Amino acid sequence: MRALSQAARVTEHHANPMPASSLHWFRDDLRLADNPALSAAVAHGPTLFLYILDEGGSRRPLGGASRWWLSRSLAALASALEAKGSELVLMRGDPAAILPRVVETSGVDLVTWSRRYDAPSMALDSRLKADLTAAGTRVESFNAALLNEPWQVATKTGDPMKVFTPYWRAARAVGEPAAPMPAPRRMASLPLPAALAAMAVSHAELALEPTRPDWAGGLRETWTPGEAGAAARLSEFLAGPLDGYGEGRDRPDRVATSRLSPHLRFGEIGPRQIWHATRSAIESGDASAGSSDVEKFLSEVGWREFSYHLLFYNPDLATENFNRRFDAFPWRRDEPALERWQRGLTGYPIVDAGLRELWTTGWMHNRVRMITASFLIKHLLIDWRQGEDWFWDTLVDADPANNAAGWQWVAGSGADASPYYRIFNPVTQGLKFDTAGRYVRRWVPEIAGLDDSLIHEPWKADAGALRRAGIALGETYPRPIVDLDLGRKRALDALAMTRSED
Numbered sequence: 001m002r003a004l005s006q007a008a009r010v011t012e013h014h015a016n017p018m019p020a021s022s023l024h025w026f027r028d029d030l031r032l033a034d035n036p037a038l039s040a041a042v043a044h045g046p047t048l049f050l051y052i053l054d055e056g057g058s059r060r061p062l063g064g065a066s067r068w069w070l071s072r073s074l075a076a077l078a079s080a081l082e083a084k085g086s087e088l089v090l091m092r093g094d095p096a097a098i099l100p101r102v103v104e105t106s107g108v109d110l111v112t113w114s115r116r117y118d119a120p121s122m123a124l125d126s127r128l129k130a131d132l133t134a135a136g137t138r139v140e141s142f143n144a145a146l147l148n149e150p151w152q153v154a155t156k157t158g159d160p161m162k163v164f165t166p167y168w169r170a171a172r173a174v175g176e177p178a179a180p181m182p183a184p185r186r187m188a189s190l191p192l193p194a195a196l197a198a199m200a201v202s203h204a205e206l207a208l209e210p211t212r213p214d215w216a217g218g219l220r221e222t223w224t225p226g227e228a229g230a231a232a233r234l235s236e237f238l239a240g241p242l243d244g245y246g247e248g249r250d251r252p253d254r255v256a257t258s259r260l261s262p263h264l265r266f267g268e269i270g271p272r273q274i275w276h277a278t279r280s281a282i283e284s285g286d287a288s289a290g291s292s293d294v295e296k297f298l299s300e301v302g303w304r305e306f307s308y309h310l311l312f313y314n315p316d317l318a319t320e321n322f323n324r325r326f327d328a329f330p331w332r333r334d335e336p337a338l339e340r341w342q343r344g345l346t347g348y349p350i351v352d353a354g355l356r357e358l359w360t361t362g363w364m365h366n367r368v369r370m371i372t373a374s375f376l377i378k379h380l381l382i383d384w385r386q387g388e389d390w391f392w393d394t395l396v397d398a399d400p401a402n403n404a405a406g407w408q409w410v411a412g413s414g415a416d417a418s419p420y421y422r423i424f425n426p427v428t429q430g431l432k433f434d435t436a437g438r439y440v441r442r443w444v445p446e447i448a449g450l451d452d453s454l455i456h457e458p459w460k461a462d463a464g465a466l467r468r469a470g471i472a473l474g475e476t477y478p479r480p481i482v483d484l485d486l487g488r489k490r491a492l493d494a495l496a497m498t499r500s501e502d
């Protein structure tokens, strides 16, 4: 039936050609600049700009913090389109059902989108591409998210890469990333056909933001989602923290990194733009960073590329150990300990500071992500997947590739991972990277009155020091949830058990 009616439609087009028109399906590419799929749609003819809140399919549902970000990002995108005389149409439901219907009814002859790399999204996109093409509509997909497609970087024998340094060397050898495209100057909107009006929903109807309780106050104070917010972040970073990034990036007590991760996650900015803006800021003298800072920063963007390479070839990266030897690992189930970790009540100040920063702002410094993750996995012996899940729900930059790769890296089960026996000591990490305790004092104010020498180990304070700082240990701030030496030994014993089962 479907094939017949489509054949009739194609024939009718030939007899009575319709003016060219297109549909751009926005997903994780919520921007106008350097968006080749959007540019192709706009160049083709009047365009229907569509976003579908994907609900109920096999894709992993967004966490709460990501839903908040998405809400603000869609609002920013709608305003940017409006400023160009265009409109963003919003729908919710299963794209596999919605998109073909919109395409058929609106009569567009080109559909464009930017590629995604997680398995359920790729499966959905392939199916849609096949169905739409069979029905006579051209579909074109483009790369907006990565410097290189995952399959463009390979070992000499053509295999996927498993180690970052050779990966990055090979990625650089692919060539200089293409120059970013400007936003289309003029964009003609194709209105939604009246027959589909009932399928469109308002921004409020998407109900992406929390109401009761409204826990997003800290997120609102911290971030400006959207393409303009992303561009502003990048400029500030290039003009300031890039200089000294190599050393400063490990300091949670300073604003020394770009904080572009959520903007990248939602495609409000792309890595080609970051790459070229960084290079030209240096060349024009607008940024004064040395080449080692620049190379370090670009290689961090490279870690993101590497994570996507891993995800593409290991679709279960968020749920299965990359190194299957870890399948035998004797994880503990300990809900009370997990909950104390989530709430930042472990009694280890830098761990608690990180988890509270995460809860309040939806972001956590990279060094502290490593410390908190190591603490959960090794000192508490809790499965990395439980931590990954918590980050997925609470991070505004929760990313299918980076989050899974980051957790597996810390667990030691990942590709090119930190060895399992490397166990971060939260006290020595705190003393090294938050020497004056500024980060801890900001997020764990109940112990702020302690001297710098005790701020990372309040249990060592004597009664007088605790009294002067207004602390009743075990009441106003917890005693340590686990002894560091015992926790470390337990973790190493567990690893040995895994090994003996080889």
Ligand code: FAD
Pocket: 249, 257, 258, 259, 260, 261, 262, 264, 265, 300, 301, 302, 303, 304, 305, 307, 364, 365, 366, 367, 369, 370, 373, 391, 395, 397, 398, 399, 400, 402, 403, 404, 406, 407, 410
């Ligand atoms: P910058 O230092 O300014 O780096 C620039 C960009 O490079 C980042 O925005 C990010 O896209 C990329 N990048 C930096 N470090 C890494 C890294 N180690 N791995 C991959 N890409 C990197 N990053 C996410 O974007 N989403 C996540 O869900 C996520 N979960 C993580 C979980 C754990 C347990 C760990 C250890 C790391 C995780 N990371 C994640 C990586 C890293 O912590 C963040 O990308 C970084 O902190 C973001 O801050 P920034 O934008 O200021 O980074």
